[in-house]
Structure formats: structure tokens, C-alpha cells
Amino acid sequence: MADTTKSVRPDWVDDDLFPFESRFVDIGGHTVHYVDEGTGPTLLMLHGNPTWSFLFRDVISALSDDFRCVALDYPGFGLSTPGPGYRYLPEEHADVVTGFLDALGLEEVILVGQDWGGPIGMAAAQRRPGVVDRLVLVNTWAWPVNGILHFEAFSRIIGGLPVRFLVRRFNLLVNAFIPTGHRRRRPTEAEMTHYRRALDTPERRQASAVLPGRILAGRNFFAELESGLTSLAHLPTLIIWGGADIAFRPQERERLEATFTDHKTVIVKGAGTYVESDAPEEFAAAVRDWVTTQDSSTAGGRDGR
Secondary structure, eight states: OOOOOOOOTTSSSSSTSSSSEEEEETTTTEEEEEEEEOOSSSSEEOOOOOGGGGGGHHHHHHTTTTTTTEEETTTTTTOOBTTOOOOOOOOHHHHHHHHHHHHHHOOSSEEETTHHHHHHHHHHHSSSSEEEEEEEEOOOOSSOOOOOHHHHHHHHOOOOHHHHHHHHHHOHHHHHHHHHHHSSSOOHHHHHHHHHHHHHHHHHHHHHHHHHHHHHHHHHHHHHHHHHGGGTTTTTTEEEETOOOOSHHHHHHHHHHHSSEEEEEETTTOOOSOOHHHSHHHHHHHHHHHHHHHHHHHHHHHHHH
């Protein structure tokens, strides 16, 4: 049972847009915000940059009748607060997710990893063998990308000092990434406010400023993750892919498909990086149909023995 930490949900969070109870737990001196809605198989939803659990709100609403939907914010993102000395590195986020798994006593987890949530979540899964038994991977990756021009250019430009200054000063990643990561619809001003307010000071924006540079500088993290993929590669995997994403290409999807051989792929045509928010109905339907098929197959196998 988790030890809860007293914290207050800020007034700017709209109860109609985010109609879930905000919960808080201390993980290694960090106050981690999360939501825990519904009952059934556990979906642990991990966001990327520069988002937070708000990204999954429509999916949670759609799935919480049939699933336990758990979504957290990494320290420095959303409504979570980092403790002293936190550097916002992906390996630190993976430590926090690992501690979160322990604190909530989660088992038989279906890990939903989007963008940075993929490598962060898979690293945590490697550290707790047997806790995660299925994967949902969404526009993500799990290996070093040093030397690949597409990622080298992004990481060096967006992770460089001038852009990091703009991120901290003007919330550049939120203002640029959230609209361009939605290709099927345009985020409302109220939605944009929720992303902006979550990173509403230069200090808060440090969390989002750090990650682009870690795409290259985090090579050791990604190399360790890749070397441990054999411990996860057997897991049933649903790959949901925003087909109009400009960040992750078909090459990344195909490599995931080659790595996780027991997979099903659903390409959401016209959707961007944030497919959970861009096309939530299709995202939720893909998860529900896949899990139902998986569970029916398992039950059928038991009945047939």
C-alpha cells in the first residue's frame, strides 16, 4: 500500500477537462502526482515530453469502465514536484517509475509508453522482472540513435543552449510541440492552458528542456536498455502508431515490430505524435480490442488443455 503525500491540486486544473481524483505519493523524496481510475486489468500510462498525465484524459475516460487506468507525472512535469538535486534525466525518471511500481504494489501491468514513456517504462520493467506482462508502445523507441541524422539534428538543435534558453524563457516546447503533435485535430485553448500551466515557470520548464539533449547524451542509458530488451521481447505487444508523426518514422515502428515479435500493429492514419489525444477513440478501441483478444485466447488455451 502506498504512503500518500499530502498535496493540493492547483485551481487551474479544470475538473471537466480532467475529471479524475489527483493522488500524490512520495517516491524517493519526490512528490509524484498520479490518477488511478477504474477496475480491471492495469494500464500504466507513461507520457513523453512536454506532456503529463493530462495527455491520456480521453483515453482514461473511455477505458476506465473496463480497466484500471493509472497515469503518473514524472517529477518536474504535470503536477509532480522534484526533490533536491533531481536532474530530469530519463534514467532518473525510470528510477521514479520503478519506485512507483513498488509503492503501489502493481502487478500484471500493461505498460503504455508514449514517446519518452517507452524507454523510461521499459527500463523500469527491466528493473522489476515479471511485473509488466504486456506492452503498448506508441510512437517511441528503445535504442541509441547516435549517428542517425534525423535524431542527431533534432537533439543537437532542440537540445542546444539557444533553444534550451527559449524553452525555459518562453515555454517553446509546449507552444510548438503540442500543436504540431496533433494532426487530426487542433488542441483547444483550454487544453493548451493545461500544458502551459504545468510548466509555468523557467524552473519548471527545465524538465522539458533537458530531455531533447538526452536523446544523444543519454547513449549509455539507451545502450543498457537495448541490451536488456531480450528480457521483454517475448511480451505480447500492441504497437499503436500515429501515421502522420514527424518525430518517429516508419523505420522506428518497423524496428519495434522486429524486436517484439508477438505484436499487433495499429496505424492510426493522419494522427500525430500524441495519438492518445489526437485520436482517443481509435486509441482506446485498439487497446480494448487487443486486450480482449489476448484474454480470450488465453482463456481458450486453458479450456483446451
